Amino acid sequence: MPSAGPDVLTYRYNGNMVYVTPAPTYEEGVQYARQVFPELASVDPARIVISVNGLVNQHRQLIRIGPMAWKSVVFSRARFEVLDVTLDPHGPEIVISDHDTLPEYDSIKEKSPDADFLAPSRAPSPPRALHKNMSHHATRSRSRSASPSSSTRSSEPCSTVDWAKSLFGKRVRP
Numbered sequence: 001m002p003s004a005g006p007d008v009l010t011y012r013y014n015g016n017m018v019y020v021t022p023a024p025t026y027e028e029g030v031q032y033a034r035q036v037f038p039e040l041a042s043v044d045p046a047r048i049v050i051s052v053n054g055l056v057n058q059h060r061q062l063i064r065i066g067p068m069a070w071k072s073v074v075f076s077r078a079r080f081e082v083l084d085v086t087l088d089p090h091g092p093e094i095v096i097s098d099h100d101t102l103p104e105y106d107s108i109k110e111k112s113p114d115a116d117f118l119a120p121s122r123a124p125s126p127p128r129a130l131h132k133n134m135s136h137h138a139t140r141s142r143s144r145s146a147s148p149s150s151s152t153r154s155s156e157p158c159s160t161v162d163w164a165k166s167l168f169g170k171r172v173r174p
């Protein structure tokens with residue numbers, strides 16, 4: 001009487017091995033691989049390949065199992081036989097995510113009410129003393145140009161600390 005096939009097989013991915021029951025279809029076999037190897041959970045199923053290790057011309061090599069041959073190949077394996085799980089380098093590089101929406105930035109803002117990091121930056125130009133020290137660097141670099149706001153800023157003295165506070169928008173706590 002013919003055997004119904006193995007009751008347990010071994011999936012191997014990146015040197016890690018896990019016992020699984022044989023999946024009825026190729027698609028379910030790929031799903032099993034995604035379940036038992038968490039690092040595959042976000043990989044597009046079309047990139048996941050399941051193969052047997054076979055002897056071809058006296059050399060060991062992986063032989064990919066096609067979806068149409070799944071039942072014949074898998075159910076003719078020996079108990080505990082290893083099926084190799086690999087990623088197809090030519091497959092699509094799409095990552096599947098369970099997130100259907102963009103992140104909620106308001107929830108981040110609620111966690112840090114003092115940080116207004118989503119507001120556009122409108123920092124003033126640096127104080128004149130810093131501006132003079134930086135001017136020789138600007139002349140050496142052709143890609144840099146003077147800030148348009150420097151010509152419109154008043155000549156009021158401003159401390160470096162005040163300038164840094166205004167630049168980063170941080171409140172100083174006593």
